[in-house]
Amino acid sequence: MDGTLVDTEPYWMAAETSLVESFGGTWSHEDALQLVGNGLIDSAIILQNAGVDMDAEAIVSLLTDAVQESLRIQGVPFRPGARELLKDLRSAGIPTGLVTMSLRRMALSVVDLIEFDAFDIVVAGDDVDNPKPHPEPYLQAAALLDIDIADAVVIEDSPTGLRAGIASGAVALGVPHIVSLEGVGAHELWPTLDGRSAADLVDLFDRRSSMTGATR
Template sequence: MTPPQPAAVLFDMDGTLVDSERIWSIALGELAREYGGELSDAVRLAMIGTSSVETMRLLHEDLGQPWRDPADGSRWIAARMVDLLATELTWLPGARELLAEVRAAGIPTALVTSTGRRLVDVAMRTIGATNFDVVVTADDVTVRKPDPMPYLTAAAALGVDPADCVAIEDSRAGVASALAAGCVVIAVPQEVPVTVVAERLHLRDGLLGVDLAALRDLVEGAAVHS
């Protein structure tokens, strides 16, 4: 007997499907140098999964320039990221293949990201807008990850119960958001380890080898323990 299908698969973008965290690091490093300083490795890691306002606060504090306007920095970063995403964005290993297999099976998909709509639209030139039935960006919610609202919004737009969905994430904030929404979660941390332990959380080194059969098994296991 075939295990039950996920009702939907909900994908994070940065650091999960595409290697955009590397691109963010380029832009943030360039802005730090514009301000006359250098972004420390520790603070760059602390920025992963945070909002643009929090990212700018961390940058300014790291440089000893807390008086700077975060809105100015966010605009500079957004403009630079448009160029970088258009030319530098690449898939992470296994991500494209998993997404294609899920789509071929007719399972609904959503992109659930803390990145703003303007930059997501640029990234979609690589990822493919037709790969997603729903796209939830930072501009589509009033509260961002780690709050569950982004994943609850995606599930509601698809008309599915989040408890029957698999969410795929890389950051601590994203994992917390998806778990709080009730999803089964696959975490593929890139630079910052995910240390939380939860029944519905499954850690992987990456998406290579993660296929639809694996997603079905996770949904079936979650149903047994619910």
């Protein structure tokens, strides 16, 4: 969600900076980059190590509240082409799921702001035992969609998320935003979703399937 569907990473970074500074610490842009795509508890532990004297669950709740408030005040900055691609996937009858390490309440608040029924299912950070880069979130999504994960395309903007998609057995598409995805192992990298359609994803899946079949 964050960075692929919506550009909320600046909201998260601002909330993290404010929190660390409230405990007398410092939080740089480089510090913030190491949290991109991580599970929230993992991120909370990093913030604790930066001097935030709070329980991990409390950190997660506070940051989520801060980002939701930013969304209410500043609006939801959807990434270029994301909503349009979702709409085309729906028109094509292709099942879609949102897999995010944000809390479910945060994910649903963003989904509710899309002007059409964009997703069949949502898997959030508090729905799984093992966050990305573990494949569990994507495997759970495939089970909820009642599909084989090998028949899925995962779209990710972070190395952590991309590794989860690759490990799950899906076709993994990287669309970099704040951090580079070079060398992570994506099956393909697109610079943007802008101008992309359901047919482009079907073509990507068919090409990857052909290559896999040729090596068997």
